[in-house]
Amino acid sequence: MAERPIFIPSVDSPGFVKVVSFDIPFATGFAPVQKQKNVRSLHAAAAHDGYSPLLEISSKSQEKAGRHLSAFHLKVDTASGLIPLENAFQGSKVFEHGGPYIDLYQTDPRSAKRDPRLKDSGRLVAFELDGNEFPLQPSTVFYDWLYLNAIYPHREWLRERIDGSMRYAGYTDIEFNPNKSINCQAKSCALFVSLTRAGLLDKAMNSAEGFIAFMSEQIQLRRSQPERANQLHF
Incomplete structure (x- = not known):
């Protein structure tokens, strides 16, 4: 057995993403068939609790959108x-x-x-x-910035493919082990969907400095004043 998370877009959660974990039977091995077996187990466990459908974000995804959203597939425009x-x-x-x-x-x-x-x-x-310094807190702010920058030019395509009519309940990355890592492409994808739904994506991506300040403020706001979670500021 192994514990693996799913990442749910949620404008009311710290960091705009809700994390729910499930214990699943975990098939060991590096063969794609083993990885896909684990994806099915995780998605089945989540569906039992009402989280369905889910999109696997990795090279092991059986959907084209999920494979194309893998971090190893994406590129970032830099200096x-x-x-x-x-x-x-x-x-x-x-x-x-x-x-x-x-x-x-x-x-x-x-x-x-x-x-x-x-x-x-x-x-x-x-x-x-590119002359911008990113702190270690919020803990995933730099990885999130990179990931969102990589997919931002394709935002219209993504709105239709991964979030049309609230298409997916959440996102997974079967390669991600929360006991070993903190950055996760599925979590960053869920953040993209949350910001899109809240109408905040363009503002958040205006500058690196603004993104750091925005994410720091929103995480603090939701942790200290959950009753004001719907009061989004930039």
Whole structure:
């Protein structure tokens, strides 16, 4: 058994995303058939509690939209050009003793993720991209910014494909283990849907500095004053 989350767009939740976890029988192994078996188990458990349909956001998704929304498929427009999202994330890390390692922008995503400097440079202290510094709190703000920037140019297509008539109840990423990671492409996708539904997407994406301030304010607002969750400020 393993615990895996689903991510539900929710303008009333901290960070605009509600997280619900389920214990599921977990098939081990790296074969796609094993991964897809786990996806079906998670979606079935969620459907039993009324969360259906769900869209798997990963290369293991059986739907084209889910595969195209995988972080390894997406690219981010930066001052260094159009680069894979994973490269932008890894190459922008700033550590106590080094970074950002912007040469990682030009390698392949898997090599960027495995670069030994990412483990040998001390504690992670921030992210830096295109002259903008991103703090470690809110905990996923930099990854969310990258992901939303990658899909923002396709927002009209996405509104129709993944959120037409509230098409999906939530999003999953079977590769994501909450005991090992905090950033998740399914969570970022749910954030995109929430901001779209709230009419806040364009404002949130206006600038990196504004996005950081906006997400920080909204998370604090919903945690401290849940009764005012519907009072959205920018």
